[in-house]
Amino acid sequence: DQQVKQNSPSLSVQEGRISILNCDYTNSMFDYFLWYKKYPAEGPTFLISISSIKDKNEDGRFTVFLNKSAKHLSLHIVPSQPGDSAVYFCAARRNRDDKIIFGKGTRLHILP
Amino acid sequence: GAGVSQSPSNKVTEKGKDVELRCDPISGHTALYWYRQSLGQGLEFLIYFQGNSAPDKSGLPSDRFSAERTGGSVSTLTIQRTQQEDSAVYLCASSLSQGVRSEQYFGPGTRLTVT
Numbered sequence: 683d684q685q686v687k688q689n690s691p692s693l694s695v696q697e698g699r700i701s702i703l704n705c706d707y708t709n710s711m712f713d714y715f716l717w718y719k720k721y722p723a724e725g726p727t728f729l730i731s732i733s734s735i736k737d738k739n740e741d742g743r744f745t746v747f748l749n750k751s752a753k754h755l756s757l758h759i760v761p762s763q764p765g766d767s768a769v770y771f772c773a774a775r776r777n778r779d780d781k782i783i784f785g786k787g788t789r790l791h792i793l794p
Numbered sequence: 795g796a797g798v799s800q801s802p803s804n805k806v807t808e809k810g811k812d813v814e815l816r817c818d819p820i821s822g823h824t825a826l827y828w829y830r831q832s833l834g835q836g837l838e839f840l841i842y843f844q845g846n847s848a849p850d851k852s853g854l855p856s857d858r859f860s861a862e863r864t865g866g867s868v869s870t871l872t873i874q875r876t877q878q879e880d881s882a883v884y885l886c887a888s889s890l891s892q893g894v895r896s897e898q899y900f901g902p903g904t905r906l907t908v909t
Contacts (some may be wrong), residue, residue, distance in 0.1 A: 686836075716897070725798070725885055725900030726837070771837060781850060782898065784829070784837035 685709045686774050688785035696793050701759040703788050705772030708753065712774040716782065717746060717757050720769045729770070730757070759790075767792045796820075798901035800886050806907045807876055815871040815904045819888030826869050827889075827898060828861055832882040840884075843869065876908045 718726035887898040
């Protein structure tokens with residue numbers, strides 16, 4: 683049973699345009715959501731997070747939106763840059779439990 | 795060190811052999827996590843340690859897997875009698891604390907191939 687789902691295994695976006703990565707979750711007990719970025723042969727690195735009490739968090743070119751009623755979150759990257767090409771993992775944490783559940787990831791290709 | 799380190803970076807072993815994977819967390823980080831990523835899969839939680847508390851082993855896939863953390867720092871993940879399905883990248887992460895919303899810092903991983 684996959685509690686965090688990233689249904690798009692890959693996404694290609696033109697440089698300079700907006701990249702939108704989507705994530706759905708099933709567990710209503712999740713109260714904190716994170717996005718990680720992973721380059722080949724490296725460990726994932728933290729990108730941005732959002733608490734369930736918010737619906738938006740912005741950090742530079744990266745914005746995460748949370749729709750609790752739909753159990754959906756998305757990561758927007760604008761403008762997309764070549765260095766954004768990587769695998770992006772959506773993750774969620776349950777109440778009073780710091781075990782983080784990860785999705786399968788979406789591979790983002792930024793096209794020149 | 796500056797970040798989480800893992801060794802070896804690559805390990806090829808024959809089916810049935812035991813392997814040990816090592817993780818050196820960031821100094822001062824009290825929480826340590828092990829994950830694995832199989833081909834085409836997401837990050838699968840295996841185990842985490844927090845200070846002197848009993849580890850959460852709920853993600854270990856079988857009793858062939860075990861882990862220990864000595865002195866609250868270095869951790870070793872041991873896989874006994876390896877099987878081909880154990881082939882994956884094993885990632886270690888550490889964070890300042892479990893109780894607060896502190897981000898996890900990941901090591902580069904150990905790529906395990908069981909032949």
